[in-house]
Amino acid sequence: MAAHFGGGLRKGAATTVVAAAVVAALSASQAPGVTVDGHGRQSAAEATPTGPGADTDGAATGNSPYYTELPPLNSPSPAPTTGAPAGTPAGTPVVQGPAEAGIPATVLDAYKKAEAELRAAKPGCNLPWQLLAAIGRVESGHARGGNVDADGTTVSRITGPPLDGNGFAHISDTDHGAYDGDSVYDRAVGPMQFIPSTWAWAGRDGNGDGKKDPNNVYDAALAAGHYLCRFGWDLSSAADLERAILSYNNSRDYLNTVLSWLEYYRKNTHSVPDGTGTLPSRRSDETAGAGTGPSAGTSIPAPGKRAKPGGGGTTSPSPKPPAPAKPSEPSKPSKPSKPAPPATPEEPAPGSPTPPPTATDTVHHLEDAGTGKLSAVAGDTFSERISTRAETRDGKPVGKVRIRFTITGDTDAAFTGGEKVATVVTDASGVAVAPALHAGERTGDFTVRAAVVGRMTPAVGYTATVTERAADALARTSDTPLTCTPGGEFADEVEVRATYKGAAADKVAATATLITSDEDPTENGKGPYFKDADGSPVRTLKDLRTDAKGLLKLPKLYADDTTGTFLLRITTTGGATLTVELKVEPADPSPSPSASS
Structure with a gap:
């Protein structure tokens, strides 16, 4: 079956010729989790698979739905043309070619600028802009066909379904609805579909306006680049490329879909005016019927369905309206009963299935797990590593919970790999050990905060001190x-x-x-x-x-x-x-x- 655009393939379509050809060189290992080892690199040996019901910020998107269409089998070979279509930004080279190879001008510019910045900031990562384009295509159809303003901000918010554990990861609200408009659960947001809990530490200012906005394609593309380049990954390596993509969305179908578009965009692409990009329609959640995929005010209708008036999901085509019923004798009005209070997301309506509690749901608090004095001379590695234990209300350890360690304060100290944030999964004893800390040249105190990913519990703070280099x-x-x-x-x-x-x-x-x-x-x-x-x-x-x-x-x-x-x-x-x-x-x-x- 040819994987032509428009004949969108559902989840599991990675067995097509296109996907198979792309991933032939990659290892067949299971999808790694986002545990980092003692060297700050992702460890497949200690991986904890994520999926529906998992509480994780290992996936930038919270494993939200994505678009599953694969690119055409034929390579894009656009021929140059003269005269740019109306609406194309001045100076934008525009060529004609297969519609699937066209990327909206502003979005394409954001991908390429992010690549240039990463080339300078993390040259060993070897990030290709085509990888950002592949992820942007799969996550949001390049910001819904380039529906962005002159500054690169989406005209309307692009959000995924609530991550309520019902077919997706369970991530309670972390941003008070500031980014995703949901004060109960987190949702994936923007062109690159970051969840707010990940954006809180991964966000970047890509357009120099002093803000970090996941709804801005420049900010989102740069953040995605840094996210894919963490842990010292080299994306020219097939193994590291696989790890990076799976850390974005922990699904092998997702991996194969992204790799297919990466290979396609590497062969050729061309610019199209903003707002004229092709729109995908098939989502990975459609077969399960769970929620709606990334949307901008209204979700993209699947074939054979129409959008609900006012947006928000799809409905089946309306049948022919029935003939009006014959009027009947009006009855005596009954005493109105007291209306039942409406169900809230925290309290599902009666009869609704309640998802089983996750390990994260059982965490009541965090405790220090015996961390010693954190002190190091400037430029040295701290001899002590931070250990944190997750416990239930009655003090029992909780394993397989993600703990996020974040360095805060006026410091240039970093974890192994140069990152300010590391996420580690607790072991059977409930303990997560952070990667080694490296002191920079800036002396003084700073703080490392340990927090449970996906649960609003008090963080544990650890004070670390960097002393001046000394001679005796x-x-x-x-x-x-x-x-x-x-x-x-x-x-x-x-x-x-x-x-x-x-x-x-x-x-x-x-x-x-x-x-x-x-x-x-x-x-x-x-x-x-x-x-x-x-x-x-x-x-x-x-x-x-x-x-x-x-x-x-x-x-x-x-x-x-x-x-x-x-x-x-x-x-x-x-x-x-x-x-x-x-x-x-x-x-x-x-x-x-x-x-x-």
């Missing part, structure tokens, strides 16, 4: 005496080596001062001196720092007319101190002529 010993690299004549300059420059516990102490802050005496460390007002940029005498140098080998070479020293022995004291963070002796002496007098006999 200083030594000159030469034993040559440092001498000078009055008014001259010292021939040798002072160079020292800093060490900490015997190893080179790199990037350690130091100060050099010409002191009055051993007993009086105040600055000496006479004797040797350094020069500042203007050539004026300076006898204290601050903000010095050792190099990568722990070496510190001071500027040239000069002498005034004062003779004698002077002291130069060098100190570092950590308490290392070295005092160097400097001598200023007159030149040796010339030998006097021998007396004549």
Whole structure:
């Protein structure tokens, strides 16, 4: 069966020739979860599959429905044409070709800009814009055919069904409805269909307007790029590409559909005016009849159905209206009964099936699981790792629950892989251990917050401290005496080596001062001196720092007319101190002529 656009394939269609050809080079491993190992990379060995009823932010979309059409078997080979269609932004190259290869101009620009930024920010990821296009096509039909304004924001909100555990993941509201308009459950939002709980840490400002809006295609595309590039994944590797796509939506059918469009877009694409892109119609949830797929005010009607007036789902075609009934004798009005209160999402109507509680639903609180003191020297790895335990109300451990660790505060510290957020699944003892923390160069305290994904329970905060790089010993690299004549300059420059516990102490802050005496460390007002940029005498140098080998070479020293022995004291963070002796002496007098006999 040819997988032509418009003859949309339902879930399971990945067995077609197109999908098979694309994934032939990929491993046949089961879909990994979003557990990260000790190195910050996703681990298939510890994977916890997600699916209906699972509580997870491992999938950017919460495993929401997606569009299942596969691209045509024929490759897109558009030929250039002159004259852009009406409505095309100025300067946009437009070519003709198969409709499925056309991507709305603004959306295409957002994909390519995101690729360029990721190329600079995370060059090892090798993110192709065509992957963003493939995901954007499957998630929202490129923002519903490019239905965006000049800034790239969708004209109307694109949302998925409520993630209430009924055929989907169970994720209670995390944004108070700010992004998805639902204050009870989270819903996937925007062109790239992020759920609010994931957008909270993955969101990016892609168009430079100072906001992170999942409904803006520039913001959403850039966020998707960073999301796909986390954990140090290299998307030029088939295994990492598979992991990244499955982390977006944990379904092998989804993986195969995205890979099919990726391969198709890699062969060729062309730009079409905003609002004129082709619209997909088949969703992965249609066979199950669960909810509606991503929509913008109204869902896309499936073949043979029509949209309800006012939007919101589909109905079967209306039958011919029945003939009006013969009027009957009016009856005596009965006493009105008290109306029953309407059912709420939290309290389903009587008779409605109640989804069984998930592991996440049973979590009452989080506890520290024995984390020690979190302290590290700038640039080092913290020796201690954060451990958090999920417990029920009566203190029993809860396994297979996702704990999100988020670094907050004024810090450049990060988890392994350079990320500020890591999600880890609790083990059988209810414990989740965060990836190793790496200290940056910024010193001071910051906080790591541990929270249950998909449940509104108080977070646990861990304070971590980054201390300055330190040295515990200083030594000159030469034993040559440092001498000078009055008014001259010292021939040798002072160079020292800093060490900490015997190893080179790199990037350690130091100060050099010409002191009055051993007993009086105040600055000496006479004797040797350094020069500042203007050539004026300076006898204290601050903000010095050792190099990568722990070496510190001071500027040239000069002498005034004062003779004698002077002291130069060098100190570092950590308490290392070295005092160097400097001598200023007159030149040796010339030998006097021998007396004549």
